[in-house]
Amino acid sequence: MENLPWFLLLIPIASAAIIQLGLKKSAALSSALSTISVLATFIIAVLLLGKDFASSFNWIEAGTLRLNIGFKLDQLATCMMIVVTGIGLLVHIFSLGYMRDDPAKARYFGCLSLFMFSMTGIVLSSNFVMMFIFWELVGLSSYLLIGHWYQKDTAADAAKKAFLVNRIGDFGFMIGILMLWAITGTVVFEAMNGASLDTAGTYLAGTAILLVFCGAVGKSAQLPLHVWLPDAMEGPTPVSALIHAATMVAAGVYMMARTFFSLGITAENMGILGNAPDVIAWVGGITSLVAALMATQQNDIKKILAYSTLSQLGYMVMAVGLIAPEAGMFHLFTHAWFKALLFLGSGAVIYACHHEQDIWKMGGLLKKMPITAITFLIGTLSLTAVPFTSGFYSKENILIAAKDSPLLYIAIGVAALTTFYMFRLFFIAFLGKARDSGSEDAREAPVVMWVPLALLAVAVIASPFFSQFFPTNGHVEVHAVPHFGDKLVLMSLGAFATGFVFAFLLYFGKDKEPISIPLFRNKFYLDIIYQRLVTVFQDAIAALVHFFDEFIIGGLLVGGAARSAQGVGNIFRRFAQNGSLSSYAYLMGLGAVLVIYFTVFAK
Amino acid sequence: MPFDSLPTPTLNEYLMISGLLFAIGLAGVIIRRNIIVIFMCLEMMLAAASLTLVAFSRFHTVDGLPDYDGQMLVFFVITVAAAEVAVGLAIIVSLYRARQTIQTDELTSLRG
Numbered sequence: 084m085e086n087l088p089w090f091l092l093l094i095p096i097a098s099a100a101i102i103q104l105g106l107k108k109s110a111a112l113s114s115a116l117s118t119i120s121v122l123a124t125f126i127i128a129v130l131l132l133g134k135d136f137a138s139s140f141n142w143i144e145a146g147t148l149r150l151n152i153g154f155k156l157d158q159l160a161t162c163m164m165i166v167v168t169g170i171g172l173l174v175h176i177f178s179l180g181y182m183r184d185d186p187a188k189a190r191y192f193g194c195l196s197l198f199m200f201s202m203t204g205i206v207l208s209s210n211f212v213m214m215f216i217f218w219e220l221v222g223l224s225s226y227l228l229i230g231h232w233y234q235k236d237t238a239a240d241a242a243k244k245a246f247l248v249n250r251i252g253d254f255g256f257m258i259g260i261l262m263l264w265a266i267t268g269t270v271v272f273e274a275m276n277g278a279s280l281d282t283a284g285t286y287l288a289g290t291a292i293l294l295v296f297c298g299a300v301g302k303s304a305q306l307p308l309h310v311w312l313p314d315a316m317e318g319p320t321p322v323s324a325l326i327h328a329a330t331m332v333a334a335g336v337y338m339m340a341r342t343f344f345s346l347g348i349t350a351e352n353m354g355i356l357g358n359a360p361d362v363i364a365w366v367g368g369i370t371s372l373v374a375a376l377m378a379t380q381q382n383d384i385k386k387i388l389a390y391s392t393l394s395q396l397g398y399m400v401m402a403v404g405l406i407a408p409e410a411g412m413f414h415l416f417t418h419a420w421f422k423a424l425l426f427l428g429s430g431a432v433i434y435a436c437h438h439e440q441d442i443w444k445m446g447g448l449l450k451k452m453p454i455t456a457i458t459f460l461i462g463t464l465s466l467t468a469v470p471f472t473s474g475f476y477s478k479e480n481i482l483i484a485a486k487d488s489p490l491l492y493i494a495i496g497v498a499a500l501t502t503f504y505m506f507r508l509f510f511i512a513f514l515g516k517a518r519d520s521g522s523e524d525a526r527e528a529p530v531v532m533w534v535p536l537a538l539l540a541v542a543v544i545a546s547p548f549f550s551q552f553f554p555t556n557g558h559v560e561v562h563a564v565p566h567f568g569d570k571l572v573l574m575s576l577g578a579f580a581t582g583f584v585f586a587f588l589l590y591f592g593k594d595k596e597p598i599s600i601p602l603f604r605n606k607f608y609l610d611i612i613y614q615r616l617v618t619v620f621q622d623a624i625a626a627l628v629h630f631f632d633e634f635i636i637g638g639l640l641v642g643g644a645a646r647s648a649q650g651v652g653n654i655f656r657r658f659a660q661n662g663s664l665s666s667y668a669y670l671m672g673l674g675a676v677l678v679i680y681f682t683v684f685a686k
Numbered sequence: 687m688p689f690d691s692l693p694t695p696t697l698n699e700y701l702m703i704s705g706l707l708f709a710i711g712l713a714g715v716i717i718r719r720n721i722i723v724i725f726m727c728l729e730m731m732l733a734a735a736s737l738t739l740v741a742f743s744r745f746h747t748v749d750g751l752p753d754y755d756g757q758m759l760v761f762f763v764i765t766v767a768a769a770e771v772a773v774g775l776a777i778i779v780s781l782y783r784a785r786q787t788i789q790t791d792e793l794t795s796l797r798g
Binding site for chain 2: 660661662663664665668669672
């Protein structure tokens with residue numbers, strides 16, 4: 084039992100290595116191996132549920148520098164492990180169907196195993212340095228999987244974009260880790276204590292936390308680094324479900340919760356961080372609002388879900404910033420299941436409609452693929468926080484956390500928008516009549532694809548009741564029967580009703596978009612602005628660097644040294660080395676006289 | 687002896703003559719263009735140095751006798767100078783064969 088967690092790391096990396104080194108030719112074997120490996124890790128994760136222990140070995144020791152490779156199991160980690168391995172398992176099974184005819188199936192499953200290894204590493208790691216290493220590894224596997232169909236330019240570009248945007252956040256994360264190290268004197272989570280933040284002072288501590296948060300901004304795609312996540316939908320849909328909805332993008336929230344728990348930051352002592360928690364909460368709140376607005380005008384089924392993910396991640400980050408990381412983690416936990424369900428459902432739809440992703444070309448899918456449609460509806464209901472679904476309980480906890488803050492109104496508004504765009508999607512894609520040949524001959528998904536959907540739908544309903552395994556610290560409230568009289572519950576229900584009514588009025592039975600808001604459709608033009616800004620800045624910096632290189636370094640330093648040597652040489656060449664023997668003799672005589680003068684007379 | 691009436695030259699006078707010879711030799715080396723003349727001037731500078739040695743030898747006494755070490759050295763110098771002249775003249779001859787001139791202002795191929 085003591086060594087069991089190591090297998091969580093060893094099994095996936097062994098699977099990835101075997102596939103990469105030996106099984107590239109054999110798609111069937113490699114997909115089977117990868118699926119079995121994730122099944123094994125899932126069983127181990129279940130066995131470890133609720134355990135609380137740590138183990139490590141020394142990796143680097145030099146002077147006072149001491150780094151360990153180790154794992155730390157507690158409620159937070161074991162619960163996250165269930166999410167990662169559970170959804171991982173279902174996504175692997177789904178991929179068996181979805182990627183059945185893919186020519187690079189072996190590479191796909193190898194990368195999935197690599198991702199499982201990296202994600203497990205993040206969840207288990209007992210210190211920041213190890214977490215950072217695995218943090219980069221999930222970035223790598225995400226890059227590989229987004230760019231799985233690298234023959235398509237859009238996929239290759241999206242992979243590159245995801246990697247580069249994440250690098251920006253990770254740079255801040257690294258500085259943040261170093262600052263926390265300087266402040267607390269350790270990178271090990273268990274050994275950190277919040278008291279050292281006091282001595283460091285508000286500004287230093289707040290800056291350190293904000294820099295660590297930079298990592299979460301990149302990985303969890305918060306404003307202003309959110310641009311990579313919608314593009315990441317170029318990857319295969321199961322990958323979007325696993326990496327870009329359920330696990331990796333939530334790693335930022337997990338990491339912030341881990342940091343806050345380790346430093347022992349609670350609502351009482353959050354003052355030592357200055358304004359940092361407010362900044363985090365507002366970044367989350369604004370992200371959730373902006374992303375929800377963008378989602379209302381998208382036509383690509385995966386893009387809608389991607390913006391929805393952004394929006395829900397904003398919710399979680401907001402909860403973390405409101406010093407309610409338990410609520411954020413709870414939402415992460417429930418969101419992972421229902422968003423994975425929605426993404427896999429959309430995958431089944433896309434598969435059935437011959438890789439058509441535009442919802443306006445679908446329609447009437449409820450009759451043609453009822454299991455997919457009903458599980459999709461369950462996911463939608465959970466996302467829109469209908470009572471008795473998991474999303475309702477977790478969203479309620481976030482609202483409780485926000486109840487004394489103006490962010491509450493943003494959260495309620497986002498809830499209404501969420502209902503609006505999700506039912507827009509549902510009405511257009513699943514109801515009405517088929518609008519295109521693809522949706523006309525849509526058939527129910529094969530067994531390997533609908534079984535994971537059904538299992539996820541069960542998990543969506545049941546996940547709040549797993550919450551006794553949850554890092555609650557007694558703060559998360561789950562009632563079997565919601566308190567309908569509560570003001571927050573009423574507001575939440577009101578938001579749902581508003582969104583639903585508007586979606587019904589605008590989109591029920593429609594065949595084309597009745598309203599058009601270019602600002603939302605074009606994602607607030609942020610991509611274009613970024614592109615322009617990057618171009619302008621890059622050109623300016625390039626011009627500056629070029630000037631510096633060409634004239635200061637090349638002209639002044641290197642060229643200057645060369646030219647001055649050349650000039651002095653020219654002088655000597657012209658005046659001394661003139662080929663006239665008598666002047667050589669003269670100079671030699673002069674030199675002799677000078678030597679004698681200096682040695683004999685000049686004292 | 688008719689020379690008896692002449693005063694014995696002092697060390698300073700020998701050194702003056704020697705310095706004068708050396709200076710004339712150096713001036714010749716610097717000013718003249720013909721390599722043979724320059725060579726003669728060089729020999730003159732060597733002779734000036736030898737004269738200094740003899741003069742010091744004459745005036746520096748050990749136990750009442752002149753110190754002959756300096757004069758011994760001069761013999762060596764003369765011997766070596768003879769050899770050097772042979773080599774030097776040989777060089778000048780082959781130089782003339784190569785370039786058809788021994789004027790230094792026409793031998794400027796070492797100009798930078």
